[in-house]
Amino acid sequence: MKIDDYDWNYFCNTCYFEDGAEELLHSLNASYKLGVISNGVSVAQRKRLTAGNIYDMFESIVVSDEAGIRKPRKEIFDLSLNELGLSNHEVLFVGDSITDGIFLITGVMASGKSTVAQLLAEKFAKGVHVRGDMFRKMIVSGREEVLPNAGEEALRQLRLRYRLTAATADAYFEAGFNVVLQDVILGPMLQEMAELLRNRPLYVIVLTPNQEEIAKREASRPKKGYGLWSIAELDRQLRDETPKMGMWLDSSSLSPEETAEEIWQRVWTEARI
Structure with a gap:
């Protein structure tokens, strides 16, 4: 196996959580619909969710290479809203930056x-x-x-x-x-x-x-x-x-x-x- 193949397989099959993140997901999943929107490669992102035993928590998983649209385009969010059956006024989007926009x-x-x-x-x-x-x-x-x-x-x-x-x-x-x-x-x-x-x-x-x-x-x-x-x-x-x-x-x-x-x-x- 080549080094780059090893790195790719490792990336696809590992999932690490910040402190408290896994517990928070389980708590939210008990009361709310959850979705994921990712700019990335679908096979990798889906494997990582599976590796973390959280794949089934999400009613919508939208990945950019499948959708043909990347964040922050509005259309990729609309795809997730449609899958969840919700309007934009009924959801909270959590990202990793609060100052972009x-x-x-x-x-x-x-x-x-x-x-x-x-x-x-x-x-x-x-x-x-x-x-x-x-x-x-x-x-x-x-x-x-x-x-x-x-x-x-x-x-x-x-x-x-x-x-x-x-x-x-x-x-x-x-x-x-x-x-x-x-x-x-x-x-x-x-x-x-x-x-x-x-x-x-x-x-x-x-x-x-x-x-x-x-x-x-x-x-x-x-x-x-x-x-x-x-x-x-x-x-x-x-x-x-x-x-x-x-x-x-x-x-x-x-x-x-x-x-x-x-x-x-x-x-x-x-x-x-």
Whole structure:
């Protein structure tokens, strides 16, 4: 037997547990459905589960080389959910890293999205800040701005912008980066944007400073966003028409640095969808 054959057989037929892990699995198996999602070689992963006498604990075992999809693609999680007969709101995914993910920041104009997204992205060893508005600016002729009572073409261009933003975020994430993307995404389109993003985990952060604070921030910045849009109307769309998903943060009394730190402390438990 060659050395590499020996190593491979040893790898496939051994299973070691962290302290308490085996007992925890038995306890969970008594009350919950369990599943495994693995990026790996199916024959090896299945043999290792068998070697640990835990194969039969799992009602779903999804391995990337069989599925043709790797984590963190959303589709591989959907396969496991289908096998378990559960929705994503009924499961808890346990991974080996709590800081990987795509972080979607939204809010009205002048709510601090861009500055906070930059600060948040800088907290990662490999972080990317995707500015959704850059895709709007790329249109040099024929651009339709999203105004009150926007027409069909303006909405078509807006959805194109969101698709490009999501695809860019996914591409960076699949290349090993943590991605913070930000744009004005209000109403039902926030749910649409979450569905456009293929990868998970996904964290949604909605910044909700009050109207007085928004007016102050708008007055102090060089670019102006309000005019045809009023602060009151955009704020109404945010609060009344946007689904209450993820983490909603009133940043009225917080500096950008304080807002980014507040997100960093709370996002892992409050913003994941």
